[in-house]
């Protein structure tokens with residue numbers, strides 16, 4: 290059976306998913322697209338022969354649509370569509386963050402729990418990247434002894450004017466908030482966000498850039514993370530896990546490297562859609578397969594809440610001038626236990 294999917298949100302990430310679903314994912318049909326921007330709706334509905342909507346709720350209600358992808362921006366818009374999909378009993382893939390507050394994530398969890406079955410998957414696509422999968426295996430098997438420290442960087446070439454200081458955590462560091470506790474297989478104990486005095490000349494008054502984050506896990510693994518979103522160099526993601534008998538580092542995948550006239554050149558991706566293209570492809574293929582099997586396997590609403598509880602603590606620490614904040618989670622509903 291082919292899964293009929295509708296996509297809500299046709300911005301940069303939404304249009305990337307439209308292309309992925311239409312051209313590179315198996316067992317799926319793009320049947321509908323929605324956006325408030327009529328020109329985008331016309332462009333993609335025509336290009337991919339999908340029905341166009343300016344109202345996301347109408348797309349969800351359509352009997353032609355089996356499952357929904359919510360890729361709207363700003364992030365605050367996610368829950369209205371996720372909640373509507375749960376109400377309609379349809380599987381829904383929601384781009385990260387699930388919602389930018391813990392209370393809003395909890396509302397989704399409550400609706401899903403009431404429904405009694407997992408319907409929501411959150412777009413933490415780094416879990417599907419080959420490098421991170423290999424790192425996790427090495428950590429799980431303790432191939433180099435106990436992990437002790439993680440050094441990570443999350444650098445973007447630049448971000449739009451609408452991107453502000455809180456988004457460095459809720460929209461950017463949220464990836465590491467999810468990924469690093471998944472990688473280590475344990476919860477966080479506490480976190481700190483520190484705003485260095487010296488900022489890049491490429492930032493503006495609404496954005497403190499860069500920011501330094503520290504997280505400690507329950508067992509005592511220490512993490513430092515640099516978030517620098519106007520680095521004017523490229524999309525540069527690094528992660529080094531320091532273990533008792535070795536280090537495990539993520540390599541930035543490039544197909545070719547140049548050596549010429551006494552120097553080397555390596556390509557640095559410009560955007561996350563290029564850097565993590567394979568991870569996104571794997572993520573969406575596995576989402577489609579799991580929906581076909583009627584059992585979701587990817588990151589859940591509960592994972593969305595853990596990430597946001599972590600971000601909330603980090604945001605509070607930043608606002609209080611770098612005081613260490615505990616990271617507490619509400620009680621986990623049984624629905625999310627397997």
Ligand code: ISE
Nearest residue numbers: 443444445460461464518561
């Ligand atoms: C964006 O939304 C992403 O998900 C990217 O991976 C991240 O690098 C960027 O900072 C976010 O704005």
